[in-house]
Amino acid sequence: MSRYPYTRLFWQSEYSIVIAGPHIQVLDTNTGDVLHSTAKCEEDQIASGPIRCAALSDCGKYLATSGDDKKLKTWQVDNLKLLSSRVLPKKPTYINFADNKDILVADKFGDIFRYQLHPNSNESSSGYTRDALSSHENPSGGELILGHASLLTTFLVTADGQYIVTADRDEHIRVSWYPQGYTIESYCLGHQKYVSAIHIPSFSPGTLISGGGDSVLKLWDWMSGKLLRNIDVFSAVQPFIAVKAPKKKREWRNEGEDIESTDGKRGRRKNKGKRKEKRSADDGDAEESQDSTMPERQPGEVSTGESEVVFVVRRVASIPSIAPKIVFSVVGATAIFWFSMDDNSEACIQHEPFHKPIIDFTLEDDGSVWVLLDADWSSQRSWSSKGKGDDSNLVEVRRWTPDNVACFFFNQTDWLLTVLLFTVHGKPSSAIGFGTQLLRPVRHSS
Structure with missing residues (x-):
């Protein structure tokens, strides 16, 4: 019997939601009883693969999910009723709600499309052609908001709903008008590695906090794109990273594709044109890894059996009620970390340890943190x-x-x-x- 690990947690005072593989469970927050589960739904309502992206509306009534099946599904939380299912043009990398009435979906081709929460009755998979500015057709008639030249990892809409902040795998952070995404307000440039998490705290709406593969969190004046400060977090986080990645090295290959060594340069791939022609017959989904926060293994790189620490910021959030604190988690770490946003002193990274690696977390206004742990560890x-x-x-x-x-x-x-x-x-x-x-x-x- 197949068993899926739990990947997402959404907390609410009345209902809480957890996601495992293709399944969704709605729990009574007070008792922990399972109220509804997709395991009891019709087979065509369940995703054909794991749910990769999920978002809960601010009102807590609607849940949007998508995954390897490339279908955007909208659920009513209180009874887990499937409200709609729409085909996406490419595999999604991030989903979020806007104003409780629209759903924004970023895909691996760098585009963000907007969909209505309740689709029009005349929407169908036919009759829609490629937008002049989008990189691919949209079978469900999504409205193109903006596009990047690289895979989008995350985004957010500001509290006033006037701007959308987007981040990609090529270290870029862009601030654009919303929904007129073609109008760019500023760029926040300075990361040396991919950006995987961004956050604007409610107690400091002019500050953007970003993190990813770099050893620091960066604080920005996002309207101007000015870097305010770097906060070194790697030294405080490293002792708690329990999940390590296999170390990689480059080596010669003789099968199918050779890698030629060059003086001081990265090896060149032979038969690159032939491989490219073969992929053109597909929809292109195999070109990119579904994990948007981790760079794809390059050709010629294999694991040596040894492990190394890979630093990836998983999530950044804030607690405004008790004290202005920034809370963040790191992939594979067994602790939650936080610091105070005080411009007059150097940030002191504090931690709250847990007994297992942290997969996801959510915060309450009273300072409580709900943490989803890796139960297989x-x-x-x-x-x-x-x-x-x-x-x-x-x-x-x-x-x-x-x-x-x-x-x-x-x-x-x-x-x-x-x-x-x-x-x-x-x-x-x-x-x-x-x-x-x-x-x-x-x-x-x-």
Whole structure:
């Protein structure tokens, strides 16, 4: 039986959503009970491959998903009803909502298209031709907003809805008008590697924070494109990166495609023209890796069996209520990191450790952080063949308060919500006020 790892987490006070492979589950946030699941849906409603991109509307009523099947699906959260399914021109790399009524989709060809939340009844897969400015046809009639010359990794629409900030794999950050994406306001240039995460904090709307493969987070005045400061985070993060990548090296190949060595230059590929002609018969999707944050392995590079640390910023967010803090996560790291945006002092990177690598996280206004953990990671820093290490907790919640730290765990096996409460001295508490709700421990009966 196939088993998929969990990849996304969306928290709400009433419903929470988790995504695993092609499936979506809607949970009762208070009890952890599974309310709805696509496992019970019709076969044609389930994605033919893993869901790669997902976004929740600001109102929390709608969920947009897409993946390898290149279909944009819109769901109603409260009953997980499929509202629409539309064919995308290329594989998506990022999805987000705009004004709770439009869905923006970035694809691997560098274009962003806008789709209505509720498609018109006259929309069909026929009758639409290529936009004069887009790089490919759109079978569902999406409106072209803008385009990059490189694969788009992430984007955001500013709080006032007047600008869209886009980032790509070639270190570029662009600020454009929205929805008139052809009008460019500024560029934020200075990254040496791909950009994988951007964020504008609500308490400092004129500041853009960006991160990716560089060892620093960059703070920008995004309206002018001026770099405000660099914050070195690699030294603080490196000890917590538990998932490492295989080290690569270049070597000669004699099968199919030779790599010729050149003096001081990268090897040239033979038969490049023939390979290009062969790919032209396809739709071009095989040219790019679906993982937009990691550069594709170059021809001639193979793993040596040794590992190396690869630094990739996964997500950047902020907490405005307790104190103006910037929170970020790194791919393969077993901690959440944060710092204070204080221009008068050097940023001090602090961390909150977890027992497993962090896949995703979401923040509440009260300072609580909901963290989706890699349930397949064991305490011996290896993956468990059965998906269970010493601790099979899937979701852990911690709140930053001066007096106590509350930890809540979703159990991966039966999805019951087990609540474990600890004071700062480690003594258990029977209950704790959580927002306007009072959560009590739920015993698991085996």
